[in-house]
Every structure is written in C-alpha cells, then in structure tokens.
Amino acid sequence: MEAIIEVSELRKRFGASVALDGMTFTAGPGLVTAFVGPNGAGKSTTMRVILGLDRPDAGTALVGGRRYVTLDRPLTHLGALIDPGALQPGRSGRNHLLWLAHSQGLGARRVDEVLDLTGLRPVARRQANGYSLGMRQRLGIAAALLGDPPMLMLDEPFNGLDPEGFVWMRGLLRSLADEGRAVLVSSHLMSELQDIAGHVVVVGAGRVVQAARTTDLTARFGSLEAAYLELTRGLGVLS
Template identity: 60%
Template sequence: MDQTIEARGLTKRYGDQLAVDDLSFTVQPGRVTGFLGPNGAGKSTTMRLVLGLDAPTAGTVTVHGRRYAELPRPLHTVGALLDARAVHPGRTAAQHLLALAQTAGIGRERVDEVLGLVGLSGVAGRRAGTFSLGMSQRLGIAGALLGDPPVLMFDEPVNGLDPEGIRWIRGLMRDLAAEGRTVLVSSHLMSEMALTAQHLLVLGRGRLIADTGIDDFLRQNGDETVLVRTDEVDRLARLFRRTGATFEARDDALHVLDRTATEIGKLAAGEGIALTELTPTRGSLEEVFMALTEDAVEYGVRA
C-alpha cells in the first residue's frame, strides 16, 4: 500500500497572503523527514492542508493516494499532533483517548497501551487541564499513535519536554520510521533535527527551498573548512600566506577555507611541519539552515 504523503502544486492563500506557494514533494516511508523553515514559512499550514483542516487554493495533497477526507478509516491511516493543548481540560487523559478511540472502533485496551507507550499510565486519571506542556505533548502523541497508523505527522513535538523527554521522542520517531512508517516532523530545534531526521524538506515564504537527505543538504549548502593544529602554528601560517591559502586563526588552530586536508598535509610535510590535527569540518545544520533561509525570514530583527 502507498504510504506516502504527496503534494502537487499545493497552494494556499488567505486573502492577500500567500501562505503556501506551489509546493510539490513526496514524504517517503522508512525514514524521518524533518520539515524545516522560519516562522511563517508555511509548515503548519501545509500540515493542515494534508489533514483537510484547510482547503487548498490550488493543487492537491494526498495520503495513501487519497485526499484525507476520502480515507475510509482516517485514524488508522494518519496520526497527527498539531496542537498539544487542543484537549478538553475537564477530561482525564484516559477519557480523552477513549473518546477518540470510540469514534474509530478502537478498544479500551489500546488506550491503556498507548498511555503506557508515552509514559502517562500513572496519570491516566488526571484531568488534561492540569497537565504541563510536556505532559500534554505526550498525550497528543498518544492520540496520534492510537490507531496504529502507518503515516504520522508531528508539529513541534519536543516543545515543553525535558531532556529525558526529548531523548525519548527522538528514539520514538526513529523507531517508528524503522518499522516502515512515514514520519514527518516539524521543529525549530536544529540540533534535534540533526540527530533525528534522515531527510529534509525546507520551506521559505511558502516555497520549497530544499528536498534532500540531511547529509546532502549539509554538503551542498555548507562550506567545508579544514581545522589544522600544530606546535608550529606561526610557521604554518606563514606557509599558508606564502602559498595563497585562505585561513582564519581561532582557538589555537588554523581554519583553512580553500584547501583540502590532503593538500594541506602534503604542503606541511614538504616543509617538515608536523601536524597534530587535520580535520575536515562543515557547518552545523543550524548554521547551514540559517544561511540558506536568511532571505526567507518573515519575522526577524533588522540591523
């Protein structure tokens, strides 16, 4: 069965505002796809379009080859967390999940199972209105998992989680993908996306900027430098100047911008300069993302 999320020419306008602009992409199963973009880039709108909560102005988006409204058993097909606080505050965690389960023919035993999966068994009888944001996130994830769906979408799922919770959800996302599910995760935490996602969709002002594996994204968009350490740093710096290499001196090391590690090693060896470290490096996901999207920031501080 086709487990992809597929958008073709997807466009959404709210009056004069173009929120999503001619998006075409496919989210494949078996990997975590990170959905990145600055505030206002159109990520949440795109997720709402996938779930049929908003109607596209143009184009289509399907799950399992169908529009969400056409899915015969939607809760068994797509699980989603868009707003962790969208829970009746007077209901207990168990009551909230049971109400969802009853609309989809899911038994009480599955409610107990997902409460255990997200670590909320001990507070199943507490009212959701008393939950912290982190606990609400766990409850929202339980709701997404309730129908054991092959397609999962999470919008900022780590908000409010403590370090243990962040580590837990990181492992959960990767485990779900390893089971062959389609997992789409939106987050502003680049450090978490670097550890969790295998593929990236990057938006800017509603348009698709990148659709690629995370390693390819860093390689294609980030500048590679070579970190060099030696006990003869002044002598090596003079050698670099003499041979026209571009470099920066930082933290007792030289960062070379326009030579490969092999070239630097041969150059130093030719002068009899012993190197204690020779490490190619690239910018972090956060650095590369910020550089790539700086012209697509909707709300930012202007110098």
C-alpha cells in the same frame, strides 16, 4: 495503503497574503522527514491542508494516495500532532483517548498501550487541565499513535519536554521510521533533527527551497543548522 505523504503544487491565499506558493514535496516510508522553515514559511498551513482543515486554492495533498477527508477511520492511516491543547480540559487523559478510540472503532486495550508507550499511565486518570505542557505533548503523541498508523505528522513534538523527554522522543521517532512508517516532523530544533532525520525539506515564502538527504546538507554546509540559516536567509518574517 502505502506509507507516503505527497504534497503537489499547493497554493493558498488568505486575503492578500500568500501562504502557499506551489508547495511540493514527498515524505516517504522508513524515514523521518524534517519539515523546516522560518515562521510564516507555510509549514502549519501545509499540515492543515493535508488534514483537510484548510482547503487549497490549487494543488493536492495525499496520504497513501488519497485525500485525508475521504478516509474511513482516518487515525488508522495518518496520526497527527498539530495542537496539543486541542482537548476537553475536564476529561482525564485516558477518557480523551477513549473518546478518540471509540470514534475509530478501537478498544480500551489500545488506549492503555499508548498510555504506556508515552509514559502517561501514572497520570492517565488525572484531568487534562492539570497536565503540564510536556504531559499534554505526550498525550497528543499518544493520540497520534492510537490507530497504529503507517504515517505520522508531528508539529514541534519536542515542545515542553524535559531532557528525559527529548531522549524518549528521539528514540520514538527513530523506531517509528525503522518500522517502515513515513514520519513528517516540523521543528525549529535543528540539532535534534540532524540526528534523526534522513531527509530534509527546507521551505520559505510558501514554497520548497531545498529538499535533500540530511547527510548531503551536512556535508555541504557543516551542519543542518548552518544549512537552514543559509537556505532561508531573507525568507523569514518577524515572530
């Protein structure tokens, strides 16, 4: 399966509210693609449509040329971090991952590998309701990596991390892209994205405002933050 996430002409309404208005972009292999925009721009809805959690009114969202809901063992194709709190709090971190692994035909060895990769081995047998936000975030990343997928989609992966965690996350995202994976990252931390993203998709009001190489945007505006502020001016909603 080719490592590519393709979103084409997605449209979605929730009642009278337009969430997606022709959202179209591609996240290709070997790159971290930054997916940025103000609150209410349609980022979360787009990610939910990609995962089949919301159904679009029109358009398509494909991972490796197929709809996510049609995939066998989907975690081996696309790993996603959408809500790090989406777990059974009475389970240990390791048992949470084991449950996911068994659903995908994966063994305990892979669980231990991602626990080591995310630094969670020392707290793996602690109940998840005792985890800090940063630890839950790392557990969500471990779950996304469980199937060793060629594509990853991460929503605000830096949330709750301490400075050491920021450094770790930067290195992880770079290494995943360097391995040829397609990595789609949504975040409001422009300074972090500027250092790791090769491509940027700026969205507002449910559509793409600008899609360009990071170096082109920084050359034009001076920084990714300046580009974001200029391109999304007037497109945000109150948080």
